[in-house]
Every structure is written in C-alpha cells, then in structure tokens.
Amino acid sequence: MIAEKYIFAPACVTLPAAVPIQLRITSADSAHGFKIAGVEVKTLPGSVTEVHLRFPAAGKYEFYCDEFCGPGHHAMMGRIVAVPENEFQAHNSGRGVACGQP
C-alpha cells in the first residue's frame, strides 16, 4: 500500500477475516500515519512499514491518516472490507484486491 498526499493506494482492500495479514506500507512524499482498529503506525518515504493485523469478524474497517500532511489530510481515508475466508478464496489468488464503489 502506498500512502501519498492525499490518498492511500489501493484505497479499498478486500481481505479475509480471522486470518493473519501482513500489510506493507510506504509513503510517496511525506510522513503519513495509518490507523485502523486500534493499530497505529507511521509511514515515511524511503522506508516500508510492516503491520501485522488480524480482523476478528467480517465487516468494514476504516483506516485513516493520523499524521498531519496538508490541506487534504482530513479526507485521507480508506477501508478494508473483511470477508469470510471461503468467500475470499473463491475470488482471487490470495492477495488483497480493490473493491468497487461503496
């Protein structure tokens, strides 16, 4: 995942629930934060931040930037949609995929 002013790419990710997930984030331009479901990390350009997550239940988990990065910082948000593992396996090869319109 890439954090840059003022979006996360990909902004909407589908992941399996109740499975250990490793998320690797880097920043393209300035210090950004990444906060989701009680986990909070910072990202910096030139380095990769690894986050280990596990979503206990299926549902939508929103993440946002919590390091002030400019006039668009308040809108720098995305969401992770956790689906049951059998649904996730049926759709793709095992990596998170971007979801469509809300």
Next chain:
Amino acid sequence: MDSLKPTIGIRGVVLLCIAVVIFSELLGLPILRRAIRPAPPPSNLVAAAGAPSLVAWNEATIVLSSTGNPVRGEFISRRCESCHGVEGFSSQASTPNLAGIDAQYLWKELQDFRSAKRRSVIMQQIAGALTSRDAADVAAYFAMLPNAPDAQFNPIFPQTLKDQSAIETAQRLLAVGDPARGIPPCQACHGPLGYVRPAPSLASQNSDYVLRQLNDFASGARTNDVNLPMRTIAAELLPNERQALAEFYGADLARFPVGYVTQ
C-alpha cells in the same frame, strides 16, 4: 621468508585489474560508473495500457524537467499553436490550455505520450518528434505563460456555466472533498489552496478537457498517474460530480481558494 614474497608483483596486479574490467565489460556488468542516460523510447509507439511509464522521478529526470530553456521552448512551441493557441489557450474546449501549467507535469505528459503510456492519436505522433530536451524546453516555455487569457487571441475560455447547481457540488468537492469516500479536496493538490507536484493547476482549464480526463481516469483509459491517485479518486466520483467539477473549472471559478461550510 622467500615463500612469503608476493609472486604477482605490482605489474601483475595492474594487469589483473585490467583483465577484470575487460572481462566484466564483456559480461555486461556495470563495474565502471556511467553517466546517467535517459532511457530511449521504444521503437514501437503502441504500448500496452499497463506498460510502465518511462518517467521515474529521480535526480536526473527532476533536473532535466525543471531546467528547460524557455527561449528555445518558444521556438518549438510554434508548432503547438494551431491546437493549443498562441498564448497557450486553445481554441477548442476539448483541447487543454497549457498556459501556466507546471513544467514538470507538461514534461511528464510529453514523455508519456512518446512512450504511449498515455494514449492520444494526435499527441503520440507530435511528442514522438520531440526529444526529452525539447520536451523540457517547451514545458518551461508554457509554464512561464500567464494563466489569464488575452481576449484578442482566445475566444473560448472561460466557458459559460450551464447548470447553476453545479456550483455548490463543485465547491464542496474543492474545499472539503468527501472523506467518507476518501476523496481529498481538489484544491489541495490542483490549487489554488495547495499544490502537490506534479498535479496540474486546473484554475484555467477547459471544461470538456477536464471532464474527459476525469472519465478516462475513472474508466482506466488513462493510467499515467503515479501511484494511482486520480484513478482512485475519479472512480469514486459520481458522473454528475465530474460534470460539475469540469464546468466549475471551465467557468474560471477556481481562481481563488474556495470555501464551503457544511450545512
């Protein structure tokens, strides 16, 4: 102690180094430092839409794109006038205005046209005739032009706003964006509140062109935004919002920072 004397000698060491260099040259290993040369464009201009752009922002490309010679650029720009206008304001709303647009952005677009990373039947041919240095020079020239049109040359900017309700929609998106959908305020990157390079300033851009680009980003027809910001954002924008934004910019309403108070 004779057994410990080096048996190769100084001449032997020098010959050994030369042999290593020659051997690695034959193998293609970059042992000797080379001057940075920009990659040549592929001979086949039709590349896949998913092909990587030849523009990677590193020291070489940033220096090249920001140190164009605008005097030489003016000479090169004479061939651009028929579509993009004498003062950088074009005669058709579907052709972009180039006056005052960031030089690095213009350079990147020309490079992407050359490699067919960005598709345009006309621009691919034209950009293919320019070198990287030409592109930097003409980008520097257009970047220097004032972004307020001169009435005697340009008849079409600003365009008339067709739908008054578009103003409120566009103001909200410019000033606040839509955090629920992850849409940042447009004016935070495209000005006039903030500028994130190389996002182009949209304050003096034509409405049809802005709409076309938003639609192309949303559909995936345009893929040369580095790290996918515009594809992500445009896909979240509804079609009526893209229309409202395009008309707002084309009507010259984004000249100063827009404020919006949520009711």
